[in-house]
Amino acid sequence: MASSVLLMISLVVSTLFIVVSASNFYQDFDITWGDGRAKILNNGELLTLSLDKPSGSGFQSKNEYLFGKIDMQLKLVAGNSAGTVTAYYLSSQGSTHDEIDFEFLGNLSGDPYILHTNVFSQGKGNREQQFYLWFDPTADFHTYSVLWNPQRIIFSVDGTPIREFKNAESVGVPYPKNQPMRIYSSLWNADDWATRGGLVKTDWTQAPFSASYRNFNANACIWSSGSSSCSSSSSNSNAWFSEQLDSTNQERLKWVQKNYMIYNYCSDVKRFPQGLPPECNMS
Ligand SMILES: *[C@@H]1O[C@H](CO)[C@@H](O)[C@H](O)[C@H]1NC(C)=O
Numbered sequence: 001m002a003s004s005v006l007l008m009i010s011l012v013v014s015t016l017f018i019v020v021s022a023s024n025f026y027q028d029f030d031i032t033w034g035d036g037r038a039k040i041l042n043n044g045e046l047l048t049l050s051l052d053k054p055s056g057s058g059f060q061s062k063n064e065y066l067f068g069k070i071d072m073q074l075k076l077v078a079g080n081s082a083g084t085v086t087a088y089y090l091s092s093q094g095s096t097h098d099e100i101d102f103e104f105l106g107n108l109s110g111d112p113y114i115l116h117t118n119v120f121s122q123g124k125g126n127r128e129q130q131f132y133l134w135f136d137p138t139a140d141f142h143t144y145s146v147l148w149n150p151q152r153i154i155f156s157v158d159g160t161p162i163r164e165f166k167n168a169e170s171v172g173v174p175y176p177k178n179q180p181m182r183i184y185s186s187l188w189n190a191d192d193w194a195t196r197g198g199l200v201k202t203d204w205t206q207a208p209f210s211a212s213y214r215n216f217n218a219n220a221c222i223w224s225s226g227s228s229s230c231s232s233s234s235s236n237s238n239a240w241f242s243e244q245l246d247s248t249n250q251e252r253l254k255w256v257q258k259n260y261m262i263y264n265y266c267s268d269v270k271r272f273p274q275g276l277p278p279e280c281n282m283s
Contacts, residue, residue: 049187052207058186066180068220069240078138081106083191083202090181096123098176105194121174130263168279180223
């Protein structure tokens with residue numbers, strides 16, 4: 001008797017949880033700029049950004065997070081997207097902010113997008129890695145994920161890790177771990193640098209440009225009035241909080257870095273004549 005009541009309660013609780021955690025852009029995000037160019041559609045299941053000559057558009061999460069595993073599906077500007085940038089990132093506020101960046105640099109029809117990544121800690125970035133993708137990111141939705149825990153930041157695409165930034169405090173590199181971050185995204189014109197270093201300009205006859213978002217999922221510690229939802233022991237048992245790459249994923253990361261990475265600050269010895277940043281020498 002008692003156990004069936006318990007079972008019922010747990011069914012009710014888990015049902016509630018599923019409802020609450022289903023992706024809904026109305027619930028999790030605010031459109032912040034673009035004067036009507038950003039839209040939430042299909043009862044909150046879909047968000048679209050658009051860009052024309054007068055303006056781009058953008059949105060941000062209602063919550064701030066301090067650590068998490070965060071997934072979003074994006075479908076990027078199709079056709080001639082040269083000059084456009086779709087940015088999807090986490091950031092805290094202020095001059096010593098932390099930031100974890102995905103930026104998608106558009107291109108002429110048929111030429112490859114560049115996925116640009118960066119990590120800022122305490123206001124300092126300069127940690128770029130850039131990639132081509134192994135699929136056309138405009139043909140369909142793909143999942144772009146950030147795992148951010150106290151030991152590492154892992155960028156993944158459709159579950160394949162493309163970059164790992166390890167906590168290198170032991171060699172004097174600040175690590176993002178004290179400043180809660182919001183999720184931001186925007187679609188904007190960056191034709192002064194984005195495509196072939198600024199050589200190819202945005203073709204405004206193709207406007208409006210548009211990118212779409214769906215299936216947001218955050219397995220994350222929510223920060224609210226000075227404390228974290230992960231302070232309670234139950235949520236601390238989340239596997240992502242101590243997740244690392246297993247040997248299979250280390251191989252996949254190597255495969256991406258070997259075949260698709262087109263820029264790595266850690267190999268740019270010309271840029272750092274005094275020596276590569278210390279985190280580059282960690283295995
Ligand atoms: C655009 O295409 C050119 C030519 O294939 C390539 O060199 C460049 O890396 C591509 N991506 C961007 C964003 O410029």
